[in-house]
Amino acid sequence: MGEAAGTEQAREPAPAAGPASHELDAILASIRQPVYVASSEGVITYANQAAVDALGFGNASELVGNNGHWLVHYKRPDGSHFPIEECPLTRCREGGETVTVDDDWWVRKDGSMVPIAYTATPITMPGGFGTAIAFSDISQRLAAEQALREREVDRARANALAASEARHRATLEAALDCVITMDATGHVTFFNSAAERTFGHQASDVVGRTLAETIVPPGLRQAHRDGLARYLATEQPRVLDRRIELTAMRADGSEFPVELTVTRVNLVGEIMFTGYIRDITERRQAQEDLIAARRRVIEAADAARRQVTRDLHDGAQQQFVNAVINLQLARQASSSEDEHAASLLDAAAKEAARGIVSLRELAAGIHPAVLTDGGLADALSSLTAGLPFPVELDVQVVRLAPSIEASVYFFCSEALTNVAKHAEASAARVQLCVDGERLTVEVSDDGVGGAVPAAGSTGLLGLGDRIAALDGTLEIISEPALGTTLRAEIPLDEASALSG
Amino acid sequence: MPALAPLRVVVCEDEPLIRRGIVGVLEEQGFEVVAVAGDAEDLVRKAGAHKPDVIVTDIRMPPENTDDGLRAVHRIRAAEPGIGVLVLSQYLEEGYVLELVGDRAEGVGYLLKHRVGDLSVFIDAVRRVAGGGSALDPDVVQQMVSRPRTASPLDALTSREREVLSLMAEGRSNRGIADALVVTVAAIERHVTSIMSKLDLPPVPGDHRRVLAVLRYLSG
Numbered sequence: 055m056g057e058a059a060g061t062e063q064a065r066e067p068a069p070a071a072g073p074a075s076h077e078l079d080a081i082l083a084s085i086r087q088p089v090y091v092a093s094s095e096g097v098i099t100y101a102n103q104a105a106v107d108a109l110g111f112g113n114a115s116e117l118v119g120n121n122g123h124w125l126v127h128y129k130r131p132d133g134s135h136f137p138i139e140e141c142p143l144t145r146c147r148e149g150g151e152t153v154t155v156d157d158d159w160w161v162r163k164d165g166s167m168v169p170i171a172y173t174a175t176p177i178t179m180p181g182g183f184g185t186a187i188a189f190s191d192i193s194q195r196l197a198a199e200q201a202l203r204e205r206e207v208d209r210a211r212a213n214a215l216a217a218s219e220a221r222h223r224a225t226l227e228a229a230l231d232c233v234i235t236m237d238a239t240g241h242v243t244f245f246n247s248a249a250e251r252t253f254g255h256q257a258s259d260v261v262g263r264t265l266a267e268t269i270v271p272p273g274l275r276q277a278h279r280d281g282l283a284r285y286l287a288t289e290q291p292r293v294l295d296r297r298i299e300l301t302a303m304r305a306d307g308s309e310f311p312v313e314l315t316v317t318r319v320n321l322v323g324e325i326m327f328t329g330y331i332r333d334i335t336e337r338r339q340a341q342e343d344l345i346a347a348r349r350r351v352i353e354a355a356d357a358a359r360r361q362v363t364r365d366l367h368d369g370a371q372q373q374f375v376n377a378v379i380n381l382q383l384a385r386q387a388s389s390s391e392d393e394h395a396a397s398l399l400d401a402a403a404k405e406a407a408r409g410i411v412s413l414r415e416l417a418a419g420i421h422p423a424v425l426t427d428g429g430l431a432d433a434l435s436s437l438t439a440g441l442p443f444p445v446e447l448d449v450q451v452v453r454l455a456p457s458i459e460a461s462v463y464f465f466c467s468e469a470l471t472n473v474a475k476h477a478e479a480s481a482a483r484v485q486l487c488v489d490g491e492r493l494t495v496e497v498s499d500d501g502v503g504g505a506v507p508a509a510g511s512t513g514l515l516g517l518g519d520r521i522a523a524l525d526g527t528l529e530i531i532s533e534p535a536l537g538t539t540l541r542a543e544i545p546l547d548e549a550s551a552l553s554g
Numbered sequence: 555m556p557a558l559a560p561l562r563v564v565v566c567e568d569e570p571l572i573r574r575g576i577v578g579v580l581e582e583q584g585f586e587v588v589a590v591a592g593d594a595e596d597l598v599r600k601a602g603a604h605k606p607d608v609i610v611t612d613i614r615m616p617p618e619n620t621d622d623g624l625r626a627v628h629r630i631r632a633a634e635p636g637i638g639v640l641v642l643s644q645y646l647e648e649g650y651v652l653e654l655v656g657d658r659a660e661g662v663g664y665l666l667k668h669r670v671g672d673l674s675v676f677i678d679a680v681r682r683v684a685g686g687g688s689a690l691d692p693d694v695v696q697q698m699v700s701r702p703r704t705a706s707p708l709d710a711l712t713s714r715e716r717e718v719l720s721l722m723a724e725g726r727s728n729r730g731i732a733d734a735l736v737v738t739v740a741a742i743e744r745h746v747t748s749i750m751s752k753l754d755l756p757p758v759p760g761d762h763r764r765v766l767a768v769l770r771y772l773s774g
Contacts, residue, residue, distance in 0.1 A: 367614065367644050372569050375644075378671035379575030386582060386673075403671050410668045414646060423614070424647045427621040432649030439648065444702040481704050 088189050092122045094147060094182030096138075108191045110162035122187075131159045131167050143185060146174040150183045160189075169196050232331040238324065240264045240282055252333050254305035271303040286325070294318055302331065310335045348523035349457065356460040359421035366417040371410060378406045425463050429453045433463050434484060441470060443481055450487040458544060461520045462486065462495050468517050469497035469540045477501025477538060488546065493526075495542045504534035517542075560584055561684050564600050566591040566611035566623065567642075576610060576642075576670055583677050594622035601630045601637060608638035608684035612667070613650065624654060631662070638683035642667045643691075648698050651690060652773055659765040663689030663725070688725030688765040695723040698772040710752050718745040723768045727761050 082089055088105035092098050101117040109126055111117060117125065123138045130136050138144065146153045153174045160170045172189035223244070226233040232249035236242055242265055245257040253260075253269055260268050266275045285291060294316055302312040313334050319326040381403040388395050417423070418436075425433035431449040438445035454462070466484055473482050479501030486495050517540075521528045526544035563585045567573035577587050588604045591597040593616040601609055609630065613623040627639050638661035641654055651664045663683040669675050669691065679689035699708070699720050711719065714735075721731040728746065732739045750757055753771055758764050 364619070368569075368619075371644055372572060375667045375670070376569070376571045376575055378668045379572065379579060382671040382673060383575065383578055383582070407668050407671065410666075414644060418645075422647075423620075423645055424649055427624075428647075428649045428653070432647065432653075435649055436647045439697050439701045442702060444704045446704075 088191075090117065090122065090187055091177070092147075092185045092187070094179050094184050096121050096123055096143070096147060096185075098122050098125070099184070105189070108168070108189070109160065110164055110166075110168075116163070126160045126162075129161060129167075143174050143187070146176050146185050147183050150176040150178075152176065157192075169193050229330075232329075232333075234265070234269070234329045234331065235319070236265050236327045236329065238282075238286060238326070240266060240279065242268065243326065249331070252304075252331070253302070269302050269304075271301050271309050274301065291318075299334065311338045345523060345525055348519065352461065352520060352523050353457045356421065356457060359460075360426065363417045363421040363423060366413055366420075367423065371413045371417070374406050374410045374413065378403050378410065381406065421460070422463070425459060426456070430459055430462055430486060433459075434466055434486075437463070437467055438470070438484070441474060441482075443474070443479055445470065446481070446483040448483070448485040448487075450485075451493065454493070454546070458493070458524060458546070461524055462493070462542075462544070465495060465517050465520060465540075465542055466497055473497070473499045473501060473538070477503075479537065491546050493544045493546050495544070496539060498537060498539040500537045502534070503532045503536045503538050560586040561608060561681070562586050562588045562604065562606040563680070563684075564589045564591065564597065564604055564606045564609045564611075566594075566597040566600075566609065566615070566626075568592050568612065568615040572612075572667075579670060579673070579676065580610070580680070583673070585680065593617060594626040597623070597626045598629055601634065605634060606637060608640060608661075608680055610640045610642060610680065613641060613643050613645070621650070624650065627654065628656075631658070635661075637661070638686065639663070640665065640680055640683045640689065642670065646691075646693055646697065648694055648773065651694055652769065655688075655766065655769060657766070659688045659725070659762040659769065661686045661688075661762075664694065665689065665691045666693060682725060686762065687727070688762045690724045690765070690769075692720070692724055695720050698723065698769075701772075707753050711749060715745055715749050715752075718742060719749055719768065722746065722749075722764055723772065725761060725765050 082100075082102045085102070086104050088102065088108040090098055090101035090105045098117045098120055101114045103114070106112070106114050106117065109117070123141055123143070127141060127143075128136055142153045142155055145151045154172070156171045158170045158172065159167045162168050169192045170189050171192050172187055175186045175188075176183035177186055178184075226244070227246045229246060230248055232252050233244070233246040234242060234249050235244040242260050242263060245255065245260045247257075249255070250257055255268060266278050270278045281292065285294075293314075297313055297315050299311060299313050301309050302314075303309050311334050313332045315330045317328050317330075319328050381399050385396060385399040385403065388399060422433050422436065424436050430451060431447070434447055434449060438447060453459070470482060470484070473479050477499045479499035482497065482499040484495075484497050486493065488494075518528045521542045521544065524544045526542055529541045529543075530538070531541065532538040563580055565573060565576050565580070565587055567576060567590075573590055573592075577590060580587055588606055589600040591600050591611075595617070597609070597611060609627070611623050611627060613621055615622050623641065627641060630637060631639060635658075639654075640663040641650075642665055643650060644667055646666060654664055655662055661683055663679045665676065665679055669679070675692075682689045699716060703709075708716075708719075717735065718731055721734055726734065728739050728742045732742045735742070747757075749755075755767050755771060758767050
């Protein structure tokens with residue numbers, strides 16, 4: 055229906071209403087729609103019970119006789135004054151318009167504001183238009199609308215979050231490294247496909263179970279649990295945010311080396327850990343192959359040196375010895391008759407004897423036979439006998455594998471050569487001892503110190519290579535004026551410690 | 555020369571040419587070479603069978619071509635203490651000497667192999683060892699005596715005393731030392747007393763006991 059028609063209808067029954075009939079009064083009183091009526095001056099002349107209740111009054115008499123605007127419409131929700139000239143009801147009262155407002159705020163008796171929707175209908179009265187105002191408290195509707203809006207916002211947020219998480223998961227899922235997340239109770243919450251491939255588990259089988267029972271080898275489980283508990287109790291990280299190497303377990307129970315980085319993820323109200331795991335079996339194997347290859351190269355070189363030495367002793371040196379003996383026999387045979395021949399033979403024998411000495415020294419430098427026969431103690435004793443400074447020997451090992459003996463011998467030889475060349479030492483010390491499964495070799499001197507490993511000594515570099523090939527470590531301690539100590543530590547397995 | 559029975563020798567050397575040379579030198583000098591051996595087992599067997607006055611043997615020989623000769627010698631000395639042993643070695647290594655002598659310097663010698671060509675040294679060594687004395691190579695002894703040491707009583711020896719000490723270590727008697735240095739035996743006896751006192755070594759009877767004491771001192 056058009057507004058003009060509404061206005062027309064409203065105008066029609068109004069004069070008949072006059073003072074409300076008992077019947078009409080009863081109808082108005084009974085309906086739940088709050089209604090009040092005001093005069094052309096805006097003074098309330100009638101209010102039904104629903105209106106009284108909606109505005110928080112005790113009874114209609116508190117309303118009737120008061121100016122409606124000044125009673126319930128005098129301020130805005132922000133507390134500011136609401137001038138009557140701006141009130142839409144004025145249009146109804148003065149212009150005879152039907153006015154509908156959906157989002158107004160009225161004042162209740164206690165001063166609190168209540169959201170209201172109303173329709174004001176003009177009533178023709180002597181001297182102007184009165185108004186009949188039907189209104190509703192719309193707080194519930196507003197609350198419902200607000201709740202709806204909030205639900206929609208929440209849903210949108212949730213969708214965005216889900217999308218973000220889906221992207222995140224897709225990224226982790228696609229990662230080449232294994233990505234596993236675990237909550238503070240040690241239960242797996244995410245297991246990407248690289249992890250599935252590496253560990254041979256389905257994510258669905260693992261998620262919800264503890265990490266300890268799925269990928270941690272039995273021998274490490276207690277340490278894993280203790281570590282997690284300790285971290286949760288102290289917040290002092292030991293494994294977080296750094297790369298560590300340890301052993302993990304596949305679904306079939308087989309164990310393999312991994313590199314692990316664990317980070318803590320801060321989600322609201324809960325602690326989560328993300329582990330990035332890489333299978334380093336191949337890398338480890340490559341490292342071991344490299345060490346083994348280096349060791350083979352050095353062992354082959356040592357074997358070749360031994361062979362050269364043996365050939366010198368058994369070949370050239372024997373032949374020289376033979377020559378010396380035969381020259382002596384010839385000297386005896388030639389006897390006194392030919393002095394010239396005798397002196398030539400003597401000279402030849404002396405020359406051959408010098409050749410023997412040279413060969414012997416050469417052979418000893420290449421690979422001393424005494425090392426093969428007598429081991430490190432004898433070989434080092436012989437080595438140090440020829441040095442220009444005293445060397446204290448403390449050799450607490452008997453026999454070791456040939457490759458280790460050779461490396462230790464050449465290590466000491468090179469170190470002592472360095473002492474002789476650079477240290478200006480008055481004495482040196484060589485100490486060898488076996489502590490458990492570890493051989494420690496220490497060559498120290500009382501010289502000037504300050505040896506710099508990078509000083510281009512290929513000898514020192516070669517020493518490092520030899521020791522590294524045995525999976526050992528080399529340390530150089532060389533404070534100026536405090537002498538130099540070279541310390542090599544070499545792991546021994548059962549095969550390398552023949553005795554002692 | 556009184557007509558003494560010639561000294562009986564077993565020679566062990568795996569290299570035929572050298573073996574023939576050693577045998578030739580010995581026979582030329584009036585020794586009786588009763589057997590030759592080519593490896594360690596052969597030596598042990600022939601030493602046991604012939605019970606010679608002295609064995610002249612190489613170190614490196616079959617079966618293992620390492621220090622088989624030394625090991626054979628230990629077995630022979632343990633079984634037949636009366637047999638003198640002269641080891642001919644390619645190695646100027648005091649380690650072998652100390653191992654060879656062990657705790658008994660009686661009837662034992664260690665010479666570098668080419669000394670075979672130095673007749674006086676070689677023959678003198680064979681005779682000393684056959685007679686229960688000691689004969690250590692001058693070069694090996696020289697190495698032991700001249701090894702650098704920190705604050706050693708050896709520093710207090712005069713150069714003549716160091717010469718005498720070296721000759722004592724080689725296994726020579728006072729008479730032998732006196733002859734080598736062309737001085738009187740009495741002069742050598744004074745040197746020896748002074749050396750033993752400076753090194754704080756008790757006087758010991760017998761040249762080979764003296765060798766052992768000096769060796770231990772030098773290697774300690």
